[in-house]
Amino acid sequence: MSHLMNTYGRQPIAFSRGEGVWLYDEAGNKYLDALAGIAVSTLGHNHPRLVEAISRQAATLIHTSNLYRIPLQEQLADRLTACSGMDEVFLANTGCEANEAAIKLARLYGHRKGVEKPAVVVMEQSFHGRTLATLSATGNRKVQVGFEPLVAGFVRVPFNDLGALEKVALNCPSVVAVLFEPVQGEGGIHVADADYMRAVRALCDRHDWLMMLDEVQCGVGRTGKWFGFQHADLLPDVMSLAKGLGSGVPIGACLAAGRATGTFQPGNHGSTFGGNPLACAAALTTLDVIEGDGLMARAEALGERIRSGFAGALDGVSGIRAIRGVGLMIGIELDRPCGVLVERARDAGVLINVTAERVVRLLPPLTFGEADADELVGRLAPLVREFLEA
Numbered sequence: 001m002s003h004l005m006n007t008y009g010r011q012p013i014a015f016s017r018g019e020g021v022w023l024y025d026e027a028g029n030k031y032l033d034a035l036a037g038i039a040v041s042t043l044g045h046n047h048p049r050l051v052e053a054i055s056r057q058a059a060t061l062i063h064t065s066n067l068y069r070i071p072l073q074e075q076l077a078d079r080l081t082a083c084s085g086m087d088e089v090f091l092a093n094t095g096c097e098a099n100e101a102a103i104k105l106a107r108l109y110g111h112r113k114g115v116e117k118p119a120v121v122v123m124e125q126s127f128h129g130r131t132l133a134t135l136s137a138t139g140n141r142k143v144q145v146g147f148e149p150l151v152a153g154f155v156r157v158p159f160n161d162l163g164a165l166e167k168v169a170l171n172c173p174s175v176v177a178v179l180f181e182p183v184q185g186e187g188g189i190h191v192a193d194a195d196y197m198r199a200v201r202a203l204c205d206r207h208d209w210l211m212m213l214d215e216v217q218c219g220v221g222r223t224g225k226w227f228g229f230q231h232a233d234l235l236p237d238v239m240s241l242a243k244g245l246g247s248g249v250p251i252g253a254c255l256a257a258g259r260a261t262g263t264f265q266p267g268n269h270g271s272t273f274g275g276n277p278l279a280c281a282a283a284l285t286t287l288d289v290i291e292g293d294g295l296m297a298r299a300e301a302l303g304e305r306i307r308s309g310f311a312g313a314l315d316g317v318s319g320i321r322a323i324r325g326v327g328l329m330i331g332i333e334l335d336r337p338c339g340v341l342v343e344r345a346r347d348a349g350v351l352i353n354v355t356a357e358r359v360v361r362l363l364p365p366l367t368f369g370e371a372d373a374d375e376l377v378g379r380l381a382p383l384v385r386e387f388l389e390a
């Protein structure tokens, strides 16, 4: 009997080491990692530059406190603002914390302009985390049930539906912000239309709402650009990051720009661990390698290769609803629940995930190569075909 709280439906496997895009189980079997710890292991496993950077940082200084200046935080904020166009950064440890910071920032912004009960518009099928505020913002009842009373102050609309948002603008004077994922991850890899994103930007400007993007899963190079919003050629007011930012070392970030800049002042927000030197060294190295090794262009090309590979291999198979995504954020939607494919793929030496019950989700490390992409298609496509034709 394990003494761990029973919070996860875990698979009966443990990995003892990783190397590049491969994980090895305790019996020595190897698995192609097409999930990257849910979009976390940006540089794959045991990347020599990351190992070197965090080893050196661990031997120098792991933690001080946000009571003091932390030069590596300042460097990381410089890097993140330079590659995003945003103005300032708060460092946290996780995605839900980054979103908590965003939601707090929106409320503070609202109160400062005299809105008594500020509300944030959120989307159906969204996922923002497991803390009380972020599970309340999440568009999935399963995440919320049993944890009522939910945090108030959220208004929900369908994703990619401008009309619904315009109705909110007419009917809800307490709204101060809109929060959504440029690519919904947990919800099944739904990509926001660039036109929709731009229209939301315009609507936010018209009503003095903050446009807040949860890029916890899609940010940091995965979609072929640093950030999802860059596909729509706009700048949000607030953006949250986490998952891939530290390549496995926990770190999250909430960034602000334009009207949102300067909202937090001393005493408004904080984190004991947030942005400690070790985590910042991991994030800086992750950004360096993504840029230096051209991993964004590679993500775009490989995503294309994987999607067209599956489209070819599954051509004419009935039961494929869609093969979609952007860069290395890929979903294959089937016409039926397909959770069993996770186990079948694992037995075939491939690690994948199924989300929203019927969407096979692929989130490989950005260090994936062409041969890895072909191997993924070669191993997984026949399993999908067999599953659908059974």
Ligand SMILES: *Cc1c(COP(=O)(O)O)cnc(C)c1O
Pocket (backbone or CB within 6 Å): 093, 094, 095, 096, 097, 099, 127, 128, 129, 130, 181, 185, 186, 214, 215, 216, 217, 218, 242, 243
């Ligand atoms: C995973 C995820 C979160 C939550 O991140 P945690 O680090 O688990 O708190 C929030 N938003 C999105 C879009 C995510 O994919």
